[in-house]
Amino acid sequence: MRHDLLNNVTVIDGYNSLLISSEDDDKKLEWLKKMDISTKKLIELIESAASLVKLESTDGLELGSIDIGNMLCESIGNFEYQAGCKGSDINFVSEGTFVALANPVIEEVFFN
Structure with a gap:
């Protein structure tokens, strides 16, 4: 469902960007x-909702060693x-x- 929602929103975003680049009327x-x-x-919001769904589903939750400091550095780099x-x-x-x-999935928590 996330993919379907994002496809439609991305199309809207793309066309809106085209309109912005070609519009001369200040009000528009x-x-x-x-x-x-x-x-x-x-x-x-769609990305956050998808992340929350992943977090709520604890069945088969796989744990591994993650360097939180490194993860934070990467998340900060994205911004x-x-x-x-x-x-x-x-x-x-x-x-x-x-x-x-x-x-x-904890990486997405910091990203969001």
């Missing part, structure tokens, strides 16, 4: 940009560009390893 451009923000939020665009910096200093016995 403002509306399209609001639609763009809402579409991006919808994509995030550096967005933060830079908004004039923000993300700083995370980690010394050593922080190994936890967890399911790999």
Whole structure:
């Protein structure tokens, strides 16, 4: 279901991006940009809901060793560009390893 929802939202997002790039009317451009923000939020909500479904299903939950510090560094790396665009910096200093016995889905918790 996640895939089906994302396919449709991605089509809307793609066409909206095309309209934004070709629109000259400031008022219409403002509306399209609001639609763009809402579409991006919808994509995030779909991804978050899919992650929660995974977390709620504990049957067959596989655990493994995960370095939480490394995982946080990677998650932060995913947001550096967005933060830079908004004039923000993300700083995370980690010394050593922080190994936890967890399911790999935990990465999505930090990402979301």
